[in-house]
Structures are given as structure tokens and as C-alpha cells.
Amino acid sequence: MELTKEEEAALDGKHGETLALAYRVLVAIGEATGSEKLIPIEWAHLSGVNYNTIGDAGEQFLSHLSKDTKFKVKTTVNPMGLDFDTISKYELNEQFIQKQQSIKDSYEKMGAIPSFSCIPYEIFELPKKGTHVSFAESNAAIYANSVSGLKTNKEGAFSALASAITGKSPRSDLRDDKNRKPNVTIQMKIKNKDELTYGMLGYFAGKVAGNSVAISGTTNLDKRSCKSLCAGMGTSGRCGMFTLEEGEGEKIDFDDKEMQNVRDELNTSESGDVITLGSPQLGLEEISDLAVMLHGKSFRKRCMIFCPRAIKKQITDLGYAKEIERAGGEFLYDCCICLTPLINKDNVDSVITNSVKGAYYLRTSNGVDVNLKSLSQIVREETK
């Protein structure tokens, strides 16, 4: 990869240890992806915010980094492990809360906007189409490329961090128009489709696709299905983009048999103790839908609903929060299902969710069983 004189100097440590580290990361990614140069990016969205995912190593790394680092471009951050406003209601050890606070402080000190959300594409105004951004959250990277018209690779936590520090990223993979063309088409053969079907389709597509995949047999997706597709795809593979049209190359069917295989892999229980909604976090539109669906009903079980804080005022003012709380829903802001310490095998055996991404991480990381079903099925079976 060719670097400018200025970039070379930074890599050699002439502008400090932090910039040298950031450029070392960018050069490694550049080598890995066959990039020729670095290009400017306008917005970095960072993962690695939840203490449960980055641990003591990550917490100390960020604390050290924040001593002399300021982000160069607009920088937003992924969910934390908890909601500081309501944490006293949960049994969580003090050490976890302190470490999470330290991580939050480090990011804010470096200039991050405290968004704590995995759906930046839904809560921030988007730059104009074609703008290069650097999104580490996998569902957000896929959504940005496929729906928002932005350009990003499916970044790693450290590559997006390096982009936030330098304002740059290697020009490669999905940043290059010729690689955005899908070379595999998944033919959607399932007749009755809901968001869970699309989540499983995404999980399947992620396993078989390269950088970009075409999905045929489906034309318009509502927001819930679209987010579910992005999250499923981001969980299983390295694919960072989809289009809803026939692509070139190999054609692969996603039929009942393939869907059953995915279900068998992720669904490990026929029922659950707790319902969780929100991986990715639910936005305004989904909360509005949920309030309507729950009209005159109440949950038979505890139901945890994960949202970005950015929508709290709106859903409160519009009365949605009140209606959902009346039905027994419990709102948590700034965090999400994935690896939250609030759900673990000491307090819960099995969890009901409509999220394929949630299911994967609940099982592998939180160690609980999962009962996968669509939102409409959850409302039908788990409310009275």
C-alpha cells in the first residue's frame, strides 16, 4: 500500500504512539484487503463498548488510549452492557458497573457522541449517498451499504477505531465499486415471510456469500425484516452488503429445508422464561408497531425491550412507552440483547426472541437456551 509522506511519518511514530498504532492497524487491513491507498471517511461507528465483550483488557486499553487521543471525525458508539438509569433494579455486581462506567468515560473523553446504539442509521441524519463511513457494528455496516447508500467495509472494532483517530480507511473491498456487485444470488423460496424468516435468510446468506450478495424473490422489506436480515447476515459471515435483485454468478435456493437447518442450529428450546426484543435495538417505527400490537393485551412473562436512548423522549411523548409498559414491557436504553450481563444462566434458563443475532450470542456467550419465534407469534402466544 502506498502511503503519503505524512502517513509514513505517523506510522513511524513521529506524531506519537497513538497515531502510530492507528496507522499500523490501517496498514495491516490494507495489506489484508489488497488496498493501494487510504481515503478519507466522514463518520466512524465503534463497537467494543460493552464491558462483557471487551473485558479488562479492553477497558484498560481504552483508558490508556483516552489519555491523549481525540477522535478526528464524527464518532458514534455501540450499546453498553447496561442502562445506568435502571441498573439498581437488576442484580449486577459493582465491579461490572464501575468498569462499564470507565469504558463510557474513555469514549466520551475521546469525543464520541454517547449514542450507545447499534442502529446509528436510524437515529442520526445520514450523510449524502456515496459517502464513505467506517461502521464496525455488523448490522449497521450492512444496512449502511444496502439501504442507506453509504459505503463502508464490515469493519472490525480496531479498524473503525483507527478510522475515528485518523479520519481514514484503506480503499478496498466494498469501498471499491467493482466489489459491490454481488456474485452470488440467494433465491428466496419461502412463501410466508416475517422478520424471523429474513433473519434466518440473512444467517444463511452470510455463510455462503462473499463481500456482497443478491437476494431474489422478494421486493420490498419493512424495516423490521430489513434490520433482521442485516443482523442475521452480520452474525454468520463476512458479507457486508445485499441487493434485492438477481445478481451474476451462482444461484442458491433458500427453501424450507435450508430454513429448518438454520432453525435447528439456533433454536434450542421449545419455550422460554423471558422475552427479549431488540437485537438490533428497536427504533421508533418498531416501537409504534409494538404498541399497536399490544393494545388490550398483556405479557404473560417478563419482556425486556432494548432501545436507543435517542428515541426515549419521542416514544414517551407519543404514549407508546406507556402503552407497552402497561402490557408489562420493560424498557432498557443504551444496551442490547447481545452479551448483556442482565441475562445469564444463573438467573434464566431460556429466552424467547425473534432475533437470530440475539439467539446466536445468547446461546454461545450468555450460555442460555433460546426459543426463536416471530414477533407476531410472541404476541399471540405469550400475551393474554
Place this chain on the structure above:
Amino acid sequence: MNVQVIVKGKTKGALLVSRNPINFLGGIDKKTGLVRDENHDLFGKSIANKILVFPFGVGSSVGAYTIYSLKYNKRAPLAMICLKADITTASGCAISNIPLVVVPKRDYESLKDGSKVSLDAIKGNIL
């Protein structure tokens, strides 16, 4: 065998070969280095102090922090050999100073589990 160097370094050790991609965040325990994804061909094995051979990383971008945590907890692989280095693995190795190289498919398939090799990720070869 010639290799493409992504992150520089030198090491010697035994190969641990996987044919499945790795989701570091969900798939590997950052404190022990054990593979905890039941559906993975390395399930129950430790990747610590081995030269880890796998096609590429998948899934969560936070897997890069898992790689860094493994190093911090002294349970990291000595080096990694991939078929295609993904961004999460490359950035995780770069921050953690874990040598990372890429090999072509034919060479990748010739790497045998358990065999002892010497990896020079400066000159770019495996002996």
C-alpha cells in the same frame, strides 16, 4: 512455503487446523482460549500457544477485542494463518502483535494439524 505477510513477526509451534471460519466474539472464550461454539470443528480445544490455521474470521467486529484479550490473558495463538484475512482478524492481530499471514488455497490445504513449523512473518515463509 511462501506466505503473504499481514502482521509481522516470527514464531515456532504446532499447527491447530480448522476448516471452519471463526467468530471470535461468540466462538472463543477470551479468558481460557477454549473454542466454545458447539457447531465448530475445534469445539472444546484451546487455541492458546498454537499456530492457528483457519479460513477467515466471521461475525462480530468486537472479535478484534477478543483477540486482544487473549493476548492480555496469555491465551492467544502464537500466530494465525488464514486463507483470506478479514478486517476483524487483521486489526485484532495488528493491535495485539500476533503475526498473521495469508496462504493460497493449495498451500492452506496442505497444512496438517499438529505438525510443527517455523513461521517467519517478516521474510514471508513457513518451514
